[in-house]
Amino acid sequence: MTRIEIPDDHPRRESLEMRERVIEGHLASIVATAGLLAHGRGEAFDYLIGEKTPLTARAAIRAAVAAMLTAEHPVISVNGNICSLVPTELVELSRLTNAPLEINLFYYRKEREDAILSALHEAGASNVLGTHDRPSTTIPELSSNRRKVDPDGIGKADVVLVPLEDGDRTEALRKMGKYVITIDLNPMSRTSVYSNVTIVDNVVRSLPLMVEYAEQMRHLDREELLRIISEFDNEQNIRDSLRYMIDYLESVSKKSMKELQVTQ
Ligand code: ATP
Ligand code: MG
Secondary structure: OOOOOOOOOOOEEEHHHHHHHHHHHHOOOOOOOHHHHHHHHHHHHHHHHOOOHHHHHHHHHHHHHHHHHHOOEEEEEEOOOHHHHHHHHHHHHHHHOOOOOOEEOOOHHHHHHHHHHHOOOOOHOOOOOOOOOOOOOEEEOOOHHHHHHHOOOOHHOEEOOOOOOOHHHHHHHHHHHEEEEEOOOOOOOOOHHHEEEEEEEOOHHHHHHHHHHHHHHOOOHHHHHHHHHHHHOOOHHHHHHHHHHHHHHHHHHHOOOHHHHOOO
């Protein structure tokens, strides 16, 4: 239920509906206030790829899913924004890749944890890690609340999916030897640059795609999956994502104002 009615034919309907979901998440204590700003930054970058998943992101998704399927202990880190936008897909991806969900919040409040936990349960999750009643261990070199991790989750994970992550924490996870996969619309963020696999796309499109890829790829041989990972070059993929943005803007700059009114 959205709070405001957005007409079906509104040219910005999908984007506005997404924004409404995040606002509702904020009202329900799922999304932090800073999460609203993070979402706005994401919206701006989404314009730069025409609000569509580029082929570069598909290549990164393929490598990411291969890494999750071959991992010994894959984990999916959950924050407020991702939970408000794609709870069902998080649960589905967790099931398909045997990667537990771990709640990990920068702005911790007990009621936020509770709200996220119940949203995940509502979406079908049964076992959620990182809650206050669980044991916790710490990530060295981090001072925020997010240094606390679940020893059965991120603590022992070899591969961690951290959608919409903070740069400092990504760096700390890398220093701990984790293989880090992120989804971030900004290819220049510190998170994007530090990660092993960076999916430059909106989580609203890429999480469903990851589920789709996981359904198909879990039938592949381990050797084939390992080959997909080793052939993926994240640095080149980030460069290609930036190039995609430049080329997209170049094409937009040639459009007439009339065409822009219809498409934007
Ligand atoms: P860093 O600390 O890594 O340099 P940052 O400080 O720019 O990053 P934050 O504000 O901590 O980033 O996190 C928000 C990031 O998430 C932004 O890069 C933003 O583009 C991205 N983002 C926000 N919403 C989405 C979304 N729906 N899908 C994908 N990425 C998103
Ligand atoms: Mg940051």
